[in-house]
Amino acid sequence: MAPEVKSVKLTIDGREVEMPSNATVFQAAQKLGIFVPHYCYHPDLSVAGVCRMCMVDIEKQPKLAISCNTAVAEGMVVKTSTDKVKDTVKGILELHLINHPLDCPICDKAGECKLQDYYTVHGNYESRMDFDKKNHKPKVQDIGTIVLDSERCILCTRCVRFTAEVTHTHELGIFNRGDRSTLTTYDGGPLRNNYTGNLADICPVGALTAKDFRFQQRVWFLEKRDSVCGMCATGCNTTVSVNPSTNKLYRVEPRRNTDVNASWMCDIGRWDYHYVYADTRLRTPKDKKDGVLRDQTWHEFFLTFSEEISKAPEKVCIGLSTYLTNEEITDLTDTLGQMGVKDFIRVAEDKAVLEKETEDKILKRADETPNALGLSEVFKSQGKKFLTVEEGKAKLKSGGFQWLVILGLEGNKMPGVAELILAAPKETKIAVHATNEVSFFERCDWILPNVSQFEKSGSYVNALGRLQKVQSSIPWQHTSRDGHAIGLGLKNGNDREVVQKNYYQTVFNKRLSESVFPGVRTDWRRLHATGVNIGEVGYREGRK
Amino acid sequence: MLAKEKQVLLRHIDTPELKKISVYEDTGGYQALKKALTMKPDEIIEEVKKSGLRGRGGAGFPTGMKWSFVPFNSGKPIYLLCNADESEPGTFKDRVIIEKNPHNLIEGIIISSYAVRCNKSYIYIRGEYAYGARVLQKAVEEAYAKGYLGKNILGSSHSLELVVHRGAGAYICGEETGLISSLEGKKGYPRLKPPFPAVQGFLECPTVVNNVETLSTIPWILNNTGAEYAKYGKEKSTGTRLYCLSGWLNKPGTYEDVLGMPLKELLETHGGGMKNGAKLKAVIPGGSSTPPLTPEEVDKMTMDYDDVGKYGTFLGSGGVIVIPEHFCLLKLLERLTEFYWDESCGQCTPCREGTGWLYKIIEGIYHGHGKESDIADIKKTAGNMMGTTICALSDAAAMPVLGYLKKFPHEFEAHIKTGKCPYGETH
Numbered sequence: 001m002a003p004e005v006k007s008v009k010l011t012i013d014g015r016e017v018e019m020p021s022n023a024t025v026f027q028a029a030q031k032l033g034i035f036v037p038h039y040c041y042h043p044d045l046s047v048a049g050v051c052r053m054c055m056v057d058i059e060k061q062p063k064l065a066i067s068c069n070t071a072v073a074e075g076m077v078v079k080t081s082t083d084k085v086k087d088t089v090k091g092i093l094e095l096h097l098i099n100h101p102l103d104c105p106i107c108d109k110a111g112e113c114k115l116q117d118y119y120t121v122h123g124n125y126e127s128r129m130d131f132d133k134k135n136h137k138p139k140v141q142d143i144g145t146i147v148l149d150s151e152r153c154i155l156c157t158r159c160v161r162f163t164a165e166v167t168h169t170h171e172l173g174i175f176n177r178g179d180r181s182t183l184t185t186y187d188g189g190p191l192r193n194n195y196t197g198n199l200a201d202i203c204p205v206g207a208l209t210a211k212d213f214r215f216q217q218r219v220w221f222l223e224k225r226d227s228v229c230g231m232c233a234t235g236c237n238t239t240v241s242v243n244p245s246t247n248k249l250y251r252v253e254p255r256r257n258t259d260v261n262a263s264w265m266c267d268i269g270r271w272d273y274h275y276v277y278a279d280t281r282l283r284t285p286k287d288k289k290d291g292v293l294r295d296q297t298w299h300e301f302f303l304t305f306s307e308e309i310s311k312a313p314e315k316v317c318i319g320l321s322t323y324l325t326n327e328e329i330t331d332l333t334d335t336l337g338q339m340g341v342k343d344f345i346r347v348a349e350d351k352a353v354l355e356k357e358t359e360d361k362i363l364k365r366a367d368e369t370p371n372a373l374g375l376s377e378v379f380k381s382q383g384k385k386f387l388t389v390e391e392g393k394a395k396l397k398s399g400g401f402q403w404l405v406i407l408g409l410e411g412n413k414m415p416g417v418a419e420l421i422l423a424a425p426k427e428t429k430i431a432v433h434a435t436n437e438v439s440f441f442e443r444c445d446w447i448l449p450n451v452s453q454f455e456k457s458g459s460y461v462n463a464l465g466r467l468q469k470v471q472s473s474i475p476w477q478h479t480s481r482d483g484h485a486i487g488l489g490l491k492n493g494n495d496r497e498v499v500q501k502n503y504y505q506t507v508f509n510k511r512l513s514e515s516v517f518p519g520v521r522t523d524w525r526r527l528h529a530t531g532v533n534i535g536e537v538g539y540r541e542g543r544k
Numbered sequence: 545m546l547a548k549e550k551q552v553l554l555r556h557i558d559t560p561e562l563k564k565i566s567v568y569e570d571t572g573g574y575q576a577l578k579k580a581l582t583m584k585p586d587e588i589i590e591e592v593k594k595s596g597l598r599g600r601g602g603a604g605f606p607t608g609m610k611w612s613f614v615p616f617n618s619g620k621p622i623y624l625l626c627n628a629d630e631s632e633p634g635t636f637k638d639r640v641i642i643e644k645n646p647h648n649l650i651e652g653i654i655i656s657s658y659a660v661r662c663n664k665s666y667i668y669i670r671g672e673y674a675y676g677a678r679v680l681q682k683a684v685e686e687a688y689a690k691g692y693l694g695k696n697i698l699g700s701s702h703s704l705e706l707v708v709h710r711g712a713g714a715y716i717c718g719e720e721t722g723l724i725s726s727l728e729g730k731k732g733y734p735r736l737k738p739p740f741p742a743v744q745g746f747l748e749c750p751t752v753v754n755n756v757e758t759l760s761t762i763p764w765i766l767n768n769t770g771a772e773y774a775k776y777g778k779e780k781s782t783g784t785r786l787y788c789l790s791g792w793l794n795k796p797g798t799y800e801d802v803l804g805m806p807l808k809e810l811l812e813t814h815g816g817g818m819k820n821g822a823k824l825k826a827v828i829p830g831g832s833s834t835p836p837l838t839p840e841e842v843d844k845m846t847m848d849y850d851d852v853g854k855y856g857t858f859l860g861s862g863g864v865i866v867i868p869e870h871f872c873l874l875k876l877l878e879r880l881t882e883f884y885w886d887e888s889c890g891q892c893t894p895c896r897e898g899t900g901w902l903y904k905i906i907e908g909i910y911h912g913h914g915k916e917s918d919i920a921d922i923k924k925t926a927g928n929m930m931g932t933t934i935c936a937l938s939d940a941a942a943m944p945v946l947g948y949l950k951k952f953p954h955e956f957e958a959h960i961k962t963g964k965c966p967y968g969e970t971h
Binding site: 047050088 | 714716731736738885886887888889890891892893894896897898899900901904908917921924925927928931932933934
């Protein structure tokens with residue numbers, strides 16, 4: 001018998017707010033934009049109520065209460081910054097700090113550590129703790145992808161709750177009691193789940209740090225840019241951290257979106273970005289001359305292919321990777337269609353695309369490309385049909401194609417590509433457009449460097465039908481070009497127009513928002529950072 | 545002094561082999577149960593409310609009221625847990641009931657379970673009470689054999705399964721919700737309230753947790769009516785309770801007497817006065833977590849829930865500890881703070897870190913390394929621990945420290961000034 005949810009009004013720091021009756025005072029304060037310090041509270045985990053930092057003063061209650069576990073009530077009057085609250089929070093912060101090592105200079109969390117943050121706010125600058133300090137606990141411990149420092153741990157249990165409630169793998173636990181309480185994995189063994197990176201995110205201090213990011217960069221040198229993960233069809237919202245002085249990407253973190261990924265993302269999406277800087281990354285276009293690949297220019301490619309396609313467009317088969325953004329696909333199908341090309345293959349894993357559920361019941365999907373749904377939407381709106389990889393293979397085998405051009409490949413996985421290349425008969429020449437070189441490219445006659453998802457901008461539609469923005473975080477690497485450049489290059493013989501700022505936005509505004517996603521009807525700038533559903537739900541936030 | 549035949553709990557305690565069911569029945573045992581089964585459950589709750597019985601575990605919450613908070617129609621099973629995790633230093637009253645008169649407790653549990661519509665009950669007994677657990681287990685088996693437990697008790701529609709569960713030795717598992725966590729097989733962490741156990745406790749079902757002494761009182765109330773029980777003691781502190789006298793007394797032990805009796809009288813009559821005619825220095829009135837009393841306060845105070853508040857202390861669990869003039873209070877406090885440091889579950893930061901810090905400061909003072917600033921540090925640290933945690937352990941650790949500091953500041957100063965223990969304690 002769940003109690004009925006009503007709407008109640010309460011006052012926090014003199015400002016009135018209306019909340020559903022099952023909300024907490026913490027959430028109410030958050031809604032008002034009033035910051036309440038906290039360590040153990042996390043919006044996507046259960047309430048533990050152990051850090052005791054989120055104390056507030058509630059009228060008619062003798063004791064201060066923790067706001068994270070206090071339900072709102074009609075007429076409640078809450079104060080978050082009385083002297084009593086400040087003193088108590090300051091005192092509790094002091095207690096948090098007495099057994100915490102002073103190793104900020106060598107701690108990777110420095111700069112985004114909540115202990116540091118609150119310390120500077122509350123300023124217990126004189127330590128009263130002059131005992132031969134501290135309980136010593138194990139420091140650098142290797143637990144797989146994460147390094148655990150039990151001594152830095154403030155025992156907020158966020159990580160314990162994460163492994164219990166999100167991944168259900170229960171690797172982490174708190175052993176012993178009192179101030180001997182120590183965070184460890186159950187058998188001292190490694191973490192065994194695909195979401196370990198989130199532990200480093202939710203750890204408010206430097207107890208859990210990701211090996212991938214440790215000692216790579218001080219966080220205050222980094223700039224965060226909003227984007228969307230393109231490593232699978234879920235499309236987790238992310239922020240990408242880049243050092244603006246070197247324009248190098250250092251880390252990918254999840255960005256909260258309760259409709260898609262809550263606060264989490266999988267380790268694949270988080271750490272597979274390394275292909276951007278891998279040795280196998282393609283640097284220049286290449287073509288094959290006398291059986292040997294040699295460096296070429298984009299100009300040469302545009303000229304050659306404009307000519308080849310115009311000569312016999314029906315003999316060209318285009319493979320469109322589902323890594324391409326909606327804008328790129330629109331651009332390419334338009335241009336190539338006008339040139340007379342009829343056969344388009346959707347380069348993805350056919351079976352995985354149809355998979356509606358996530359693989360692990362959390363986030364990761366079998367389809368490891370981000371935009372299969374977007375591709376079908378674009379084709380639908382243009383009244384065109386694409387071939388699946390299976391159909392494409394059959395068609396290629398039946399012969400008659402001079403060229404197979406596969407566009408927009410990314411990373412090292414490239415689902416469906418090898419099959420297509422193998423299916424192509426000897427007389428069919430092959431061109432691929434990819435970020436990284438793999439062994440089966442030997443067979444290809446042209447190899448073109450593609451930009452990665454961290455370099456391009458545009459939109460994806462995830463498996464749930466949510467239109468989301470990918471935004472470039474780093475510049476195009478080497479001489480790589482995106483799908484727009486290829487479309488324009490083939491049309492005009494050069495890709496100068498792409499250099500125009502925000503070309504993709506023009507494509508989105510003029511050719512996508514009205515015709516492809518009529519329910520959405522917005523321009524790029526108004527498209528919210530957390531995306532919008534393209535289905536029946538329509539665009540909730542914007543104009544109708 | 546309460547006459548033996550008027551006592552509620554210890555009247556038959558000296559009967560040989562009382563722990564056997566036949567002997568217990570001869571003293572009038574299980575008559576209350578028979579009577580209770582003819583009543584309606586709500587009538588029993590009403591009777592308990594009339595008696596004014598308050599929980600004897602330490603907090604003193606009215607028992608009848610606690611029972612009436614249970615949502616009887618939630619569709620979930622209701623659990624009655626008997627808290628026999630008696631771990632408060634200076635307290636040994638439940639032990640007497642468990643070891644000598646287990647059937648009294650079992651009868652109380654059966655009646656209470658009938659009142660709160662519970663069909664499964666647990667006795668959570670502290671691990672150290674190994675003998676008590678054996679006695680209880682045997683008694684439970686006897687009660688099953690006689691049909692007092694199991695399906696359709698004495699032909700009625702009420703059924704009850706009773707399980708004796710041994711703890712593993714943790715003070716915190718005596719805290720209501722810590723006990724529930726432990727009984728569920730989890731670490732003995734106290735839980736956030738709300739939800740309160742009455743609504744969502746053991747296995748997320750409505751749960752009543754009562755102390756051994758509280759439950760053992762129920763049969764008497766049923767036999768003699770609540771109104772009769774309320775005649776004992778004072779208006780808001782009705783009935784009798786068990787006092788555990790320990791320390792520098794001629795006759796330490798567990799005694800039953802009315803609530804509201806003068807503390808001085810308790811010590812003089814039951815306790816037999818100070819051993820060797822020593823002078824009194826302080827009395828801890830209700831277990832180690834209650835702040836102490838000075839001799840002047842001991843002369844004035846009566847043992848009831850209202851009066852103790854005037855002296856800044858609590859009745860607690862009834863563990864009265866008497867400290868003589870020649871005993872170093874810092875030695876006592878060092879031992880107590882170490883206990884709380886060791887027993888803190890470590891969940892909430894103020895308690896986890898504060899208990900350790902207090903222990904270090906007190907230890908320093910006692911060992912002659914104290915500084916002037918320590919007094920202020922104690923006050924501040926203990927202050928930060930009061931009312932800032934999930935359960936009351938933090939308060940239980942901070943309160944006595946502040947109490948000693950307030951009432952016996954000279955002891956602290958003497959240690960700090962001279963740099964050694966004025967009582968000549970060698971460590």
